[in-house]
Amino acid sequence: MAAARTGSRDAFEGLFERYRDPVWRFFRRRVGEPDRAADLAQETFVALMRGADRYEPRGSFRAYLFGIAYNVLFSDQRNVARRVADPLDGREVSPAADPETALWVRQALAALESDDREILLLREYEQLSYLEIAELRSVSLNTVKSRLFRARMALKAALEARATAGMGHENR
Amino acid sequence: MAYLDGELPPDLAATVQTHIAGCEQCRRLRDDLRNTAREMMSWDVDEPPATVRLPPAAETKPRTRQSLFGVLMLTRRFQFAVSAGFVVLVILVAQVSMRTGSRRSAASSAQRVAYGTGLPQPPAGRAPVGTTYGGAPLEPPPPAARSIHQAPSSSVESVKGPLIARTASLRILSTDFDSVRPALDRVLKEVGGFVGQIDAAGARGEPRSLTATLRVPADKLDTALAGLKRLGTVVEESQTGDDVTEQVVDLDARLSNARNTEKRLIDLLQHRTGKVSDVLEAEREVARVRGEIERLDAQRKNLAGRVTYATVTLQISEERKASLDLGPSSMSGRFENALLDGLLSAFGSIVGTVLFLMRVGPFVLLWVLILAWPARLVLSRLGRRPARS
Numbered sequence: 001m002a003a004a005r006t007g008s009r010d011a012f013e014g015l016f017e018r019y020r021d022p023v024w025r026f027f028r029r030r031v032g033e034p035d036r037a038a039d040l041a042q043e044t045f046v047a048l049m050r051g052a053d054r055y056e057p058r059g060s061f062r063a064y065l066f067g068i069a070y071n072v073l074f075s076d077q078r079n080v081a082r083r084v085a086d087p088l089d090g091r092e093v094s095p096a097a098d099p100e101t102a103l104w105v106r107q108a109l110a111a112l113e114s115d116d117r118e119i120l121l122l123r124e125y126e127q128l129s130y131l132e133i134a135e136l137r138s139v140s141l142n143t144v145k146s147r148l149f150r151a152r153m154a155l156k157a158a159l160e161a162r163a164t165a166g167m168g169h170e171n172r
Numbered sequence: 173m174a175y176l177d178g179e180l181p182p183d184l185a186a187t188v189q190t191h192i193a194g195c196e197q198c199r200r201l202r203d204d205l206r207n208t209a210r211e212m213m214s215w216d217v218d219e220p221p222a223t224v225r226l227p228p229a230a231e232t233k234p235r236t237r238q239s240l241f242g243v244l245m246l247t248r249r250f251q252f253a254v255s256a257g258f259v260v261l262v263i264l265v266a267q268v269s270m271r272t273g274s275r276r277s278a279a280s281s282a283q284r285v286a287y288g289t290g291l292p293q294p295p296a297g298r299a300p301v302g303t304t305y306g307g308a309p310l311e312p313p314p315p316a317a318r319s320i321h322q323a324p325s326s327s328v329e330s331v332k333g334p335l336i337a338r339t340a341s342l343r344i345l346s347t348d349f350d351s352v353r354p355a356l357d358r359v360l361k362e363v364g365g366f367v368g369q370i371d372a373a374g375a376r377g378e379p380r381s382l383t384a385t386l387r388v389p390a391d392k393l394d395t396a397l398a399g400l401k402r403l404g405t406v407v408e409e410s411q412t413g414d415d416v417t418e419q420v421v422d423l424d425a426r427l428s429n430a431r432n433t434e435k436r437l438i439d440l441l442q443h444r445t446g447k448v449s450d451v452l453e454a455e456r457e458v459a460r461v462r463g464e465i466e467r468l469d470a471q472r473k474n475l476a477g478r479v480t481y482a483t484v485t486l487q488i489s490e491e492r493k494a495s496l497d498l499g500p501s502s503m504s505g506r507f508e509n510a511l512l513d514g515l516l517s518a519f520g521s522i523v524g525t526v527l528f529l530m531r532v533g534p535f536v537l538l539w540v541l542i543l544a545w546p547a548r549l550v551l552s553r554l555g556r557r558p559a560r561s
Binding site: 009012013016020021023024025028029034035038039041042045046049079101102104105106109123124125129130145148149152155156159160 | 173174177179204205207208209211212213214215216217218219220221223224225226227229552
C-alpha cells in the first residue's frame with residue numbers, strides 16, 4: 001500500500017490480486033444478487049485506489065480495506081433503500097460440496113443478532129484478528145471476544161438442534 | 173476460544189493446551205467449536221466474475237471533491253432540514269411583508285396635520301411680489317432698511333451700502349410638538365413675518381415633523397430666530413448672507429438704460445415720420461424693450477424681497493417618547509389590549525400565510541412537478557457513482 005500511495009500501478013495490481021477474492025466473498029455473503037455484489041466489490045477497489053494518496057498506515061490494512069467495503073455496503077443500502085442483506089436469499093447458487101449444510105449454516109447465521117453475526121463472519125470468513133475486528137467495528141477487544149463467543153455458542157446450538165432433528169427423522 | 177483462534181500469547185496458549193489435555197469438558201467444547209467452524213466453511217461462494225477487475229487508471233484518479241453542499245444534499249436528513257428551513261423562511265417573509273404593508277397603509281392614511289386652516293395671512297401690505305400671497309405693493313420701508321424699492325434713478329448712487337439677502341435654517345427637536353404650531357404663529361406675529369410654505373407629516377403614535385419656509389423682516393431676523401429656538405432643542409443652525417449689491421446695481425443700470433431706450437423709441441414714433449416698415453420696426457423694438465424692462469423689474473423686485481425679508485427654513489421633529497402612544501393607563505386595560513392585539517396578530521399571521529401560500533403555491537407546485545422526476549434521476553445517478561465498470 002505504501003507503494004500504491006505513490007501511484008504505482010504494479011502495487012495496485014498486487015493489492016488487487018491479493019484481496020480480490022476476500023472482498024468479493026465479503027459482499028457475496030452479505031448481498032443477495034451476484035451482480036450487485038460484483039458492483040460493490042469493484043466500487044471498493046475504485047474507492048481504495050482513489051483514496052490511496054490519503055492512506056495513512058495507522059493500523060491493519062485489511063481492517064482499512066474492509067472498512068471501505070462496509071462504507072460501500074452501507075452507502076448502497078441507504079441509497080437503494082433495500083433491506084439488510086439476507087443470507088437466505090435463495091437466488092444464490094452455492095458451489096458448496098454440501099449445499100444442505102450450507103443452507104443450515106446460513107439459516108443459523110440469519111438467526112443471530114446482527115452485530116454478533118458480523119463479528120463472526122469477519123472472524124471465520126474474512127479471517128480478521130480480534131484487534132482488526134475491534135478496529136473495524138469500533139468496539140473494544142473484550143466486546144469482540146464476548147460477541148464472538150456468544151455467536152459461536154448460538155451457532156453451535158442451532159447446528160446441534162439440526163443434527164438432533166435429522167437423527168429423529170432417520171429413526172422414524 | 174482465543175486459543176482456538178490463535179490469539180493467545182505463546183505461554184498462555186501452552187497453559188491452555190495443557191489444561192485441555194486434562195479436562196474432558198474443555199476438550200469437548202474445543203471439538204464442538206472446531207466442528208462448528210468446519211461446518212461454517214461449507215458455506216462457500218462462487219468465484220468472482222470477470223467484472224471484478226483491476227480498475228483502469230483513469231477511474232482511480234482522485235475525484236475532485238464534491239462540494240460539501242453536494243455531499244450533504246445526498247443525505248435525506250439534510251434534504252428534510254433544507255425543506256423545513258425553506259418553509260419557515262416562506263412563513264417569515266409572509267409575516268414581514270404583511271406587517272410592512274399594514275404600516276405603509278397606516279402611514280399613508282395618517283392625516284397630515286391640518287395646518288392649512290390655520291395659516292396666517294401675511295401682514296397687509298407687507299408681502300413682497302412673487303410670493304403666493306401677492307398683495308399690495310410694499311410700504312415704504314423703515315429708514316434702517318435698505319432702500320431699493322423706489323424706482324431706480326439712472327444713477328447707481330441711489331444704492332447706499334451693501335444689500336444683503338439673509339437666509340437662516342434651523343433644525344429643532346421638540347418634546348411638545350402639539351404646542352409648536354401656536355408658538356410659531358406667535359413668533360411670526362411678533363416680528364411681522366409670515367409663512368411662505370409649510371409641510372407637516374406624521375400620525376399619532378409616530379414621530380411627527382414639520383418643515384416650513386418663513387419670511388421675516390431682515391431687521392427682525394435675530395428676534396425671530398431667538399423666538400424659534402425656544403420651540404425646542406436646536407440640533408442644527410446655520411445663517412448665510414448673500415451680498416446682492418452688485419446684482420442690484422447692475423439691474424438698476426440696465427433698467428435705466430432700457431427705460432431711456434423705450435422713451436426715445438416712443439418719441440421717435442410720435443414725432444418722426446417715415447415709411448410704414450420703419451414704423452413697424454420701431455414698434456417691434458418698443459415691445460421688445462418693454463418686455464426687457466418688465467423682466468428686469470421683476471428681478472429687481474425679487475432681490476428687493478430677499479433683502480427686505482430674510483428666509484428662514486425651519487424643520488421641527490418630534491422627540492419620540494413611548495408614552496406618546498395612547499393607551500389605557502390601567503393595567504387591566506393594557507392586558508386586554510395586549511391579548512386582543514396578540515389574537516389579531518396570530519389570526520393575521522395565519523391568514524397572511526394562507527394567502528401567501530395561495531399566491532405562491534400553484535407556481536411552486538407546478539415547478540416541483542415538472543422538476544421532480546429529473547431531480548430524482550440526477551440524485552439517484554449521483555448516489556450510484558462511481559459508475560459501474
